[in-house]
Amino acid sequence: MKLKMALSILGCVIILTGCWDRIELNDVSIVTGLAVDEGENSKYRLTIEVVNASQFSKNQMGGEAAPALTFTLEGNTISELLHKMNIGITRRLIFSHTRVLYISEGIAKEGIIEFIDFLDRSGQFRNDFNIMITKGEKAEAFVKVTYPIQKVPSLKVHKQTQSFNREWGGDPGVRLTDFISALTSKGRNPVSATLVIKGDPKKGEKSENNMKTSVDTLVEMDGMAIFKDDRLIGYLTVDETRNYFWTQKLKTTSMSVPCSDDEKKPEDEKYMAVTVTETHNKLKVDFTNGKPVLKVKINGETRIEATQCLNDLTKIDTYKDFEEKINRYVAKDIQETIKKVQTEFGVDIFGFGDAFNRQHHKEYKKVENNWDEVFAQAEVEVDINLHLRRSGVRGKTFISEIPRE
Amino acid sequence: MSIFSSLFTRKKNKNKGKPTEEELFKQQDIPKQYYSQVEKNKKLLEELFKGTFDFKCEPIKIGGHKAYLTYLSTMTDKNELSNRVIQVATNHPTGISFNNMIEMRELYFPSVDFKVAENFHRVVWAVLNGEALIMVDGFNEALSLGIGLPEQRAISEPSTQTIIRGPKDGFVEGLPVNILLVRKRLKNPRLKFEIYQMGRDSKTNVALGYINDIANEDLLKEVRERLNKIDVGALLDSGNVEEFIVDKTITPFPLVYNTERPDSICGHLLEGKMAIFVDGSPFVLTVPTLFVDFFQASEDYYQPFIMSSFVRLVRYSSFMIALLFPSLYVAISTFHHELMPTQLLISVQAQREGVPFPAVIEIIIMELSFEVLREAGVRMPRVVGQTVSIVGALVIGQAAVEAGLVSNVLVIVVAFTAIASFVSPIYSFSIATRLLRFVVIFSAAFMGLYGVLLFLIIMVIHLVSLRSFGIPYLAPVAPFQPRNQDDVFVRVPIWLNKNRPSYLYPKSPVRSEENNQPSPPDQPVGGQK
Numbered sequence: 001m002k003l004k005m006a007l008s009i010l011g012c013v014i015i016l017t018g019c020w021d022r023i024e025l026n027d028v029s030i031v032t033g034l035a036v037d038e039g040e041n042s043k044y045r046l047t048i049e050v051v052n053a054s055q056f057s058k059n060q061m062g063g064e065a066a067p068a069l070t071f072t073l074e075g076n077t078i079s080e081l082l083h084k085m086n087i088g089i090t091r092r093l094i095f096s097h098t099r100v101l102y103i104s105e106g107i108a109k110e111g112i113i114e115f116i117d118f119l120d121r122s123g124q125f126r127n128d129f130n131i132m133i134t135k136g137e138k139a140e141a142f143v144k145v146t147y148p149i150q151k152v153p154s155l156k157v158h159k160q161t162q163s164f165n166r167e168w169g170g171d172p173g174v175r176l177t178d179f180i181s182a183l184t185s186k187g188r189n190p191v192s193a194t195l196v197i198k199g200d201p202k203k204g205e206k207s208e209n210n211m212k213t214s215v216d217t218l219v220e221m222d223g224m225a226i227f228k229d230d231r232l233i234g235y236l237t238v239d240e241t242r243n244y245f246w247t248q249k250l251k252t253t254s255m256s257v258p259c260s261d262d263e264k265k266p267e268d269e270k271y272m273a274v275t276v277t278e279t280h281n282k283l284k285v286d287f288t289n290g291k292p293v294l295k296v297k298i299n300g301e302t303r304i305e306a307t308q309c310l311n312d313l314t315k316i317d318t319y320k321d322f323e324e325k326i327n328r329y330v331a332k333d334i335q336e337t338i339k340k341v342q343t344e345f346g347v348d349i350f351g352f353g354d355a356f357n358r359q360h361h362k363e364y365k366k367v368e369n370n371w372d373e374v375f376a377q378a379e380v381e382v383d384i385n386l387h388l389r390r391s392g393v394r395g396k397t398f399i400s401e402i403p404r405e
Numbered sequence: 406m407s408i409f410s411s412l413f414t415r416k417k418n419k420n421k422g423k424p425t426e427e428e429l430f431k432q433q434d435i436p437k438q439y440y441s442q443v444e445k446n447k448k449l450l451e452e453l454f455k456g457t458f459d460f461k462c463e464p465i466k467i468g469g470h471k472a473y474l475t476y477l478s479t480m481t482d483k484n485e486l487s488n489r490v491i492q493v494a495t496n497h498p499t500g501i502s503f504n505n506m507i508e509m510r511e512l513y514f515p516s517v518d519f520k521v522a523e524n525f526h527r528v529v530w531a532v533l534n535g536e537a538l539i540m541v542d543g544f545n546e547a548l549s550l551g552i553g554l555p556e557q558r559a560i561s562e563p564s565t566q567t568i569i570r571g572p573k574d575g576f577v578e579g580l581p582v583n584i585l586l587v588r589k590r591l592k593n594p595r596l597k598f599e600i601y602q603m604g605r606d607s608k609t610n611v612a613l614g615y616i617n618d619i620a621n622e623d624l625l626k627e628v629r630e631r632l633n634k635i636d637v638g639a640l641l642d643s644g645n646v647e648e649f650i651v652d653k654t655i656t657p658f659p660l661v662y663n664t665e666r667p668d669s670i671c672g673h674l675l676e677g678k679m680a681i682f683v684d685g686s687p688f689v690l691t692v693p694t695l696f697v698d699f700f701q702a703s704e705d706y707y708q709p710f711i712m713s714s715f716v717r718l719v720r721y722s723s724f725m726i727a728l729l730f731p732s733l734y735v736a737i738s739t740f741h742h743e744l745m746p747t748q749l750l751i752s753v754q755a756q757r758e759g760v761p762f763p764a765v766i767e768i769i770i771m772e773l774s775f776e777v778l779r780e781a782g783v784r785m786p787r788v789v790g791q792t793v794s795i796v797g798a799l800v801i802g803q804a805a806v807e808a809g810l811v812s813n814v815l816v817i818v819v820a821f822t823a824i825a826s827f828v829s830p831i832y833s834f835s836i837a838t839r840l841l842r843f844v845v846i847f848s849a850a851f852m853g854l855y856g857v858l859l860f861l862i863i864m865v866i867h868l869v870s871l872r873s874f875g876i877p878y879l880a881p882v883a884p885f886q887p888r889n890q891d892d893v894f895v896r897v898p899i900w901l902n903k904n905r906p907s908y909l910y911p912k913s914p915v916r917s918e919e920n921n922q923p924s925p926p927d928q929p930v931g932g933q934k
Contacts, residue, residue: 018851022739024764025757030742030750057755096743097750126743155747 029091032068033154035102035139036115039074044107044115046081047072049143050089051152066207067151070143078115079122095124099158101176102132102195104139108225108232113183116230120180128175130161131192133225133232137201145197145204145219148211157219161193164221169245169253170238172224186368187353189227191244194235196222228347228372236337243337246330247296247350250279257322257329259309273306274326276386285356285378287363292374294352296334297383302326304391314395319388327384335382346376424636429605430526439525443542446528447473453529460532465494467513468502471542480535485552489517490537506548509541518551533608557582563665563687565832571707575665580610580684586667587614591674595619598682601632603646607639610684611646614670619677621910627874628679628692643683643690650681650692652872657837660873662694664831669703677911693874693909697882697893700724702830705896714895720828721894727826727838731772732849732857734818735765740853756812765850767811771819772843774801779823880908898922 033049047070055067071088075081085093101119103112119125134142143153150156165171174192182190197219203209204217223241226234236244242253256271279300286293304313304322311318341349353371357364367374427437435453440446447462454460459479465472474490493513503509506521522528522538523546531538531549540547560582563575576583584598595617602608613632615625631650640646643663651660664670665687670680673691681690700720705713737744738753745753760767778797785793802820805811822842829835841864848856871878881889889906891897900921905911 018853018856021853022850023742025738025742025750025754026760028742028754030747030754032747051751051754053751053754054758055755056751057758094742097747099747152751 023092023094027091028094029069029089030097031093031095032097032152033100033102033143033157034078034098035104035134035143036078036107036112037104037138037140038106038110042074043076044078044081045072045074045140046078047140047143048082048085048089048093049152049154050093055151064207067146068143068153070140072140077118079118095122096126098125098129098154100130100132100154102134102139102142103192104134105232107139108133108227111230113230116176116180116183119176125176127177130158131174131176131179132157132161133192133194135194135196135222135235137197141197141201141204142195142219145201145217146207146209147218148209148215151210153219157195160219160221165245166251167253169242169250170221170223172241172245172248174224182349182351183230185351185354187348187355187357187364187371188351189229189347189349189372191224191226191349193241194222194225195219226341226345226347226349228345233347234345236341239333240337240340243333244341244349246279246298246334247281247283247338250276250281252276252278254305255329257326259307259311259325270308272304272309272322274388275303275305277301277303277389279386283350283352283355285352285359287360291378292352292356292360292363292367293379293381294338294350294375295381295383296338298330298334298385300386301389302386303389307391307397308399310397310400312396312400313391323386323388326386326388330386331382331384334384335380338380338382342376342378342380347372348375352378424605426526430529432605435526435529437524437526439523439528439545439547441543441545443471443473443540446525446540446547447475449525450475450528450532454532465491465539467494467509467539467541468497470502473540475532475538475540477532477535480554481537482552482554486537489514489552490539490550506541506544506546509539510548510550514548514550520549520551522547522549530608554579560586566664566666566669566702566830568666568702568704568707571704572666572668574667576667576687576689578685578687580612580682583667583682583687583689584612584614587670587674587680590667590671591616596674599629603632603635604637604639607641609640611640612682612684614674614680614682616674616677618913619675619905619911620679621677621912624677624693624874624876624910625679628681631874632681640683641685643681643686643688646681646683647690652874656867656871657840658696658868658871658878659699659831659833659837660694660871660878662691662698662831663688663833664691665689666703672703672706673698675916676905677909693876694878695873695876695881695908696868696879699829699831699834701892706899710896710898717895720830723825723828724838727822727828727835728842729845729857730822730825731768731818731842732845732860733854734815735768735846736849736853736857738764739850753812753814756814759809760812761810764815765846767815768819768846769843771801771805771811771815772822772846775819775823776839876908881906 029050030053031048031050035047035049037045037047039045049068049070052065052067052069055065069089071085073081073084073087075084082093082095120127132142142157145153147153147156150159161171161173165173171193172191174190179190179192182188197204197217199215199217201217209215209217221238223236223238224244225232226236242250252275254273254275257274259270259272277300279298281296281298284295284297286295307313311321313319338350341347348371352375353364364371424432430437436449450462451460457477459477461478462473462475465474472494474494476486497513501512503512510517510519520527520531520536522531528538528540528547528549531547535554536549536551538547538549557579558577560574560577562573574586576586588596593616597615597617599613601611601613603611611632613628628650635646635649637645637649647661647663648654653660662673670689670691674680678691678693681692700717705717708716738757742750757764762770778793778801781793782790782797802816806813806816826835826838829838845857845860848860850856852859869877869879869883877884880886881893886908888904889908891902892906900923903915903917905914905916907914
């Protein structure tokens with residue numbers, strides 16, 4: 001009897017539950033990118049990019065077709081639009097693999113807080129997709145530019161930002177969680193990466209674009225966007241983005257440091273290529289004479305990749321000399337970028353406010369509500385301490401051994 | 406219904422006890438009385454064996470006495486019979502006289518296996534066992550001489566448990582040969598074999614082997630008790646015995662270990678286990694059995710311990726693969742798309758494009774057709790075996806994919822699972838995985854990863870509830886016994902494995918005391934340089 005009970009309960013558990021969230025893979029479309037533009041008649045114009053998976057199998061059953069498909073709808077909330085997409089698309093959409101959210105300049109200037117909430121709230125989205133501000137063209141155009149290697153546009157952008165972030169530091173590496181935590185913090189304002197289209201966007205939509213070795217249309221990284229709260233207020237260039245990222249969590253980068261930083265001899269244009277292999281950075285705010293002083297301290301290791309200078313790299317003095325030059329070069333760059341942000345935009349995107357809060361909580365509380373103004377006035381000190389460790393597998397460069405005249 | 410429910414409920418000792426030998430013979434209408442007039446006995450025997458072409462009852466003379474030599478010609482060795490019995494008897498037709506059967510045997514048939522049959526039941530039994538029976542007039546007992554059975558299958562390599570390095574002999578169908586194979590390896594007077602006769606109709610010889618000063622007395626008592634309880638028509642294989650002595654009937658997991666390898670049996674005996682040999686079966690059982698036994702191949706002990714430890718870990722993981730791989734595929738591809746990396750998801754989706762079935766139906770079709778193939782491969786005559794593999798590989802591997810009925814990924818999943826399920830060294834364990842695989846596929850199809858997890862929980866609960874002759878099935882993992890871990894997931898070198906596993910409560914728990922770690926000599930070989 002007990003056994004019968006147990007069996008029937010078990011049977012109920014299996015037969016009456018389950019299956020409710022079961023979707024076969026051939027009944028879904030994988031959404032990889034979302035693009036938000038201003039609507040003509042309503043608030044938003046949303047374009048989704050779904051993968052056409054059959055293009056990725058060895059035996060293409062559907063013949064040649066585009067690797068991805070986009071569809072556009074207009075409406076007043078993003079979430080409604082996402083559920084309404086089947087007006088033109090056959091399958092149910094899954095968003096767990098959404099990699100990039102493109103936001104057009106116009107929307108970003110008006111504020112994006114309203115639909116960011118949906119993305120944060122929904123359990124379907126990952127919280128680590130890229131947020132990209134699109135410059136020039138409509139955001140819609142960006143999800144349509146194909147690329148020969150990563151055929152799905154958003155996957156291409158995702159991979160591109162990852163590599164660029166890791167190799168050179170030209171992408172601020174902002175994901176949804178970073179964006180929201182910067183938004184909610186008073187001591188920091190959000191940033192995000194920006195994209196531009198090089199070439200004709202119309203040509204980029206066709207797969208003929210992929211047939212050439214030099215593609216007609218390409219989506220490129222273009223530095224980053226600066227927000228005041230959730231509104232876009234300006235841009236930094238790619239180089240400035242790297243300088244910004246120095247103060248955050250730069251891993252590796254590479255730069256050309258002049259052999260001589262003597263301003264008087266600009267005609268002697270010789271450089272050494274330096275790769276940074278490891279950095280540890282720290283933001284500090286010291287409080288002297290009632291005024292906060294912003295301090296950036298960076299330690300790290302560098303390596304000489306190539307040199308045009310004739311200095312003898314087998315000598316320790318050369319290393320010391322080079323180290324100083326590198327440090328001065330980096331410090332100047334970072335200082336300039338921080339100054340530019342202070343003067344042109346007057347918002348703290350670096351997180352000095354958060355650092356200040358941690359170090360001098362009481363003082364910070366006094367200026368918390370007008371921190372950005374305090375930030376814009378504050379003095380900046382950049383302390384760079386990079387060590388030159390290696391110079392490849394050569395000591396002296398052979399250039400110095402070539403007999404001249 | 407009552408049969409079904411008796412599978413579930415614990416056996417209540419209602420049976421009146423199994424019939425004694427006498428009752429059994431009585432049921433078959435065989436009288437017990439053995440007469441001193443040999444003609445009477447002869448008549449009775451001829452009556453009993455009427456219609457048996459190979460029954461012989463030939464008159465001979467021994468020491469002046471009138472006698473009959475009775476045997477089954479198909480069961481006795483002709484040469485032995487003529488050399489050792491007929492010639493001896495006919496050479497001394499009026500030789501020395503004797504007072505009883507034992508004396509006669511000493512005089513005429515020294516060094517021949519013998520038994521004295523004091524009643525008619527024994528006489529019948531002796532004839533059926535292939536012994537040569539001598540009934541002498543005027544004596545109220547007969548003498549049965551054991552003269553070799555006819556040739557049997559030669560000792561050959563075990564077909565179910567092949568090995569690369571290690572002994573290549575395997576058990577055969579004959580009980581004496583099997584015992585010989587073990588005795589040759591363990592020259593130990595404490596190695597005991599107890600003999601049992603089982604089966605009302607078959608009278609099969611069953612031997613219980615153990616090492617007296619290692620095996621635990623209580624366990625031995627339990628095994629003897631269970632063997633004594635067996636009351637069956639006929640025992641045709643050790644599998645029949647296994648079903649009578651297990652602790653629990655309703656379980657997919659084998660609770661009794663079986664092997665064709667004598668070296669494996671020796672290893673088990675030395676740990677303190679007991680071996681059960683059944684005449685007519687090359688598969689010898691050992692009890693008690695643990696879950697981990699099924700992951701240990703005898704080759705593990707002949708290869709370097711690092712290699713065999715690695716291989717053992719491979720076996721454990723392939724058990725998990727064989728059990729869970731298809732269900733994980735079903736669960737992740739229908740419930741948890743977010744768990745797959747994007748690239749993988751896209752390529753899996755690309756494969757599934759155009760497949761008309763849901764993933765679970767697809768996988769069940771494939772698993773079933775694989776089971777059919779496997780079964781056909783086993784049962785088919787060897788001559789046509791090739792056909793099956795060709796047709797199977799083509800139909801399942803290629804045609805089904807090309808026709809778009811199943812996806813490529815799925816073929817990979819099923820094939821890998823199938824291969825992983827062959828890794829288990831003991832077949833009876835791998836069939837358990839086969840069965841459970843279907844259960845977990847269904848569970849995953851209904852409830853996704855939650856279902857897989859639920860299944861695993863239930864399986865583990867079931868496993869820890871199992872006992873083999875009172876020993877926890879999962880020992881020494883659950884209950885965890887740190888001392889006994891030296892031969893479970895990895896194998897320590899043999900010189901380090903000094904203790905017998907304590908979960909078997911061996912009488913002498915220590916294998917060796919000495920520190921036997923090999924090392925180079927202290928002095929350099931060949932003197933100092």
